[in-house]
Amino acid sequence: MTIVHARGARLAVNPGLPSTSSTCAKLKAAHLAAGLTLATSLLSGAALAQQSQQDVKALTGVEVTGSRIRQIDKETSLPVTVFTAKDIQETGDLTVAQFLVNLNENTFGSDVVPTSLSSGGAAGGTTVSLRGLGSERTLILLDGQRLPLDPSFTPPSVNVNIIPLAAIDRIEVLRDGASAIYGSDAIGGVVNIITKKKFDGVQLSGQYDNPTQKGGKGASASLMAGFNSEKGNAYFSYEHAQQSAITYQDRPFLKNAFSAYGDPGTIATAINHTTGIEDGNAEVPFSTCPAAPGGSTYPNSGPLAGGALCGFNIGSQAWVTASTSRDSLMGGVNYKLGYDITGFAKVLLTKSVTQAQSASAPATSGFNNAFGLPEVAYNNPNNPFPGDDLYLYYRPTENGPRHDTVNDTISDVVGGLRGEFDVFGISEWEVAVTNSGYRQSDIGTGYGQSSAFQAAINNGTYNPFNPASTPGGASSFGYTISNNNNYDQNTVGGHVTLDNLLAYSGINFRLPLVVGADYRDEKYAQIGDAQSQTSFSYAPNGTISGYTLSNVFGNAGGSSQGSRSEYAVYGETQLAFLQDRVNLSGALRYDKYSVGGSKTSPKVSLSVRPIESLLLRGTYSEGFRAPTLYDLFASPAQSFDAAIDTYGCAKNITTEPFPCSSGQQRQAFRVGSTALKPETSRNINAGFVFSPVHAVTLTADYYRITLTNGIATLTAQQVLNNDANCIAATGKACTDAASQGTVVRAGNEAITFVYEPKANASSINTDGFDLSADYKLQAHQYGVFDFSASMTQVLSYREQLSQGGETYEEVGFLGNPSKRGELSVNWAIQRFNSTAIWHRTWSTADCDPFTARDTPAKCGTDRVSSFNDLDLQLSYSAPWKGTLNLGVRNLFNLDPPASRFKAAGTDTTGRYGVYQTGVYPMDGRVPYVSYTQRF
DSSP: OEEOOOTTOOSOEETTSOOOTTOOOOOOOOOOOOHHHHHHHHHHHHHHHHHOOOOOOOOOOBOOTTOSSOBOSSOOSSOEEEEEHHHHHHHTOSSHHHHHTTOTTSTTOOOBOOSTTSTTSOTTOBOOOGGGSOGGGEEEEETTEEOOOBTTSSSOBOOGGGSOSTTEEEEEEEOSOOHHHHOTTTTSEEEEEEEOOSOOEEEEEEEEEOOSSSSOOEEEEEEEEEEEETTEEEEEEEEEEEEOOOBGGGSGGGTTOEESSOSSOEEEEEEETTTOOBOTTTTEEOTTOOSSSOOSSSTTEEEEGGGTEEEEEGGGTOBSSOEEEEEEEEEEEEEEEETTEEEEEEEEEEEEEEEEEEOSOOSOSSOOSTTOSOEEOTTOTTOSSTTEEEEEEOOOOTTOOEEEEEEEEEEEEEEEEEEEEESSSEEEEEEEEEEEEEEEEEEEEEEEEHHHHHHHHHHTSOOTTOGGGSTTGGGGTEEEEEEEEEEEEEEEEEEEEESOTTTTTOOSOOOOEEEEEEEEEEEEEEEOOGGGOOEEEEOTTSOEEEEEOOOEESSOOOOEEEEEEEEEEEEEEEEEETTTTEEEEEEEEEEEESSSOEEEEEEEEEEEEEETTEEEEEEEEEEEEOOOHHHHHOOOEEEEEEOOOHHHHHHTOOSSSOTTOTTOEEEEEEEOOTTOOOEEEEEEEEEEEEOSSTTEEEEEEEEEEEEEEEEEEOOHHHHHHHHHHHHHHHSSOOSOHHHHOEEEEOTTSOEEEEEEEEEEEEEEEEEEEEEEEEEEEEOGGGOEEEEEEEEEEEEEEEEESSTTSOEEEOTTBTTBOSEEEEEEEEEEETTEEEEEEEEEEOOEESSOHHHHHHOGGGTOSOEEOOEEEEEEEEEEEOTTSEEEEEEEESTTOOOOOOOTTTOBTTBSSSHHHHHTTTSSOOOOOEEEEEEEEEO
């Protein structure tokens, strides 16, 4: 039975053929059974053990992601894709993150965070989102153990940039739910990154990337060493990787990216101080706004929206991607202590420094008025419209761009014991302790202090309408932010694997059983500087006190922290009969959190082999995602959300502007909630593996995932609707703020702010299938050819954002392609090896799904074109144990496709808006060279 040696082989085998020297690894179905089967198995095993003392040795096998039972010489029933170190090397990718974002199953792309202000994550971070369900629903493991979460992501997720590429032996991607095995988060699937543990010798490697477009140059260097002996082995690796930033100026389509917050600015709203009524001076650009960019006074400013706004070219300052520098150290040891006991330890230490830059801070937050904007009072001597209170869209640029320096320090230490004992065959046990930590500091310059800025306007030391008339005035409100984010987890766990409960019975069945338990505690903190804090206290009677608004603009700010503990117990078993043609298996796990609820997760699977060359397989599982510590304890984050004041509109109040307008912004604060319960899911997977001839393997797997109790932040409109209903029913605002939100009003009933908590309010239903084909051609003197093709097709992705709300079909729209695929050809002859990899992302409608449903006229019939990039590599293996690789990624130098829907004043082609979906690269053509020397 041979696993087809092809790039990213989906554990595909020809079941009826003998092994060859090219076999990658032998596997058997990883199957589970539910609680009743576990109990029955234990009782049966005890009785049968008394009947016979036959010495049945354990069948050797390998561990496969998705099961704790070692699998013997058979194809797994679980849909697992395996990428070897050779597969990864042939892509020419510089980092693990670059490789993982190209997975077909990473359907709707990854969050690739260019700055500390985007996507809720710190600069340079990258996540993986299997099945498009979000990084928080994809479990990332390192050698089967959880990695520490990046605390700056919202919600916290694993930043895959922290993992050193040089130490990787293979990456296994389980394309199925696995909460019954691993617990929380394994809804969309599992990515298990497995490191080299039995390396013998010394290896030096280096790579240099030199893009043909500006920016993004990269380099890496690594050292790997290890030795093996009868008593055990030790290994060590060090890797340095770095990559320069890509700026807006490096891409022609981003050089002139304008924002509505300009310098000069725009009068957003003008309120007559006497009447309190808005007058005609609203949305009037400052008189100093130039007719076109390029002048000597305001070279980066010009009119927007037909002259209604004065904009600023953020492309003159901002970066598209961050510059990164990372050093990683990994080491481990396995040592036989005697009595069939082995001690093991592993350490991962990563230190990274990331630089990111954004345009000068817009004055959009920290101003305690109804509009959240800087105000020029009616009697201010610099006011061009005396008698009106003016509120400004404005970006003071005198203090330069915002520049963030992010330092990450990550540690992951694992130690434990494992052993064997001769009961029910050769059985195994293991106990392990893990300590992980993520430390992150973010120092950012170029931000602004809101109160100082407002004071400078009030006292005349800064004139926003003519800054040159108040030289040095901006220095009074320039501000440097300081954020410190931490995540810690400590885990202790163990399990016992009984190889065969029927070992002494004389029955020709193998019935393994795994039972185990885990305990984990975790702590999380996002600590901003004192001026950046937004906080208040919410009492059970519905009152809010201690209201403090962040005093910094240009930064989300805020602090939050929390901790909790968790314990879990689990079991897993499998039964094969009819000469292993039928396999039935199952697992059951119970997780209990001190905060965030509890969940029991079952999984059952069945595989049937009607003929030697065909395997039919299917699984059913229930999974969950416990609310993260950020979900539970997130501090208030200020926002301005457009919504109708449902109560105020019905009552026709006049104390706030436009209560009946759906476009009127209301000050809101988004917060966590300790009332959250786990998200729950049901996963169904069914497919086949077919090997009609020795060299060909075909696989197809269908998946369906139903997610309920999804955690989402209530929108301002939802909360305002709830508020109106509560007042109508009880005469007062909602008191169950944790699930309904609440509206805080002043004495005149004008909205002070809307309290928007996270709640179990959303649901997702998605299904699709994965296809792959592998063919290996032995061409004798012409070498060996490997052909591999794979594709993921998303049939539907229906999301309901709130209970009782609209359901949106999201697949096939911008950023949510229905299909992603890959075709690779590898040719090996003598000392040469060449690889061509074609990646294809299918076209989408040029619109987002929400606009398509709510206001379809805005979408039109345009489409975002498909994206087809080609990677090439030529490799030479020298007789002195050296390997030289020459290659190019994105041979045709493709930029992200254009989008008329995304085109705006900030992005005239829409390409940057398309890039931000995380589906398409921005690097352009990247030639590279790498060399590896083994000793």
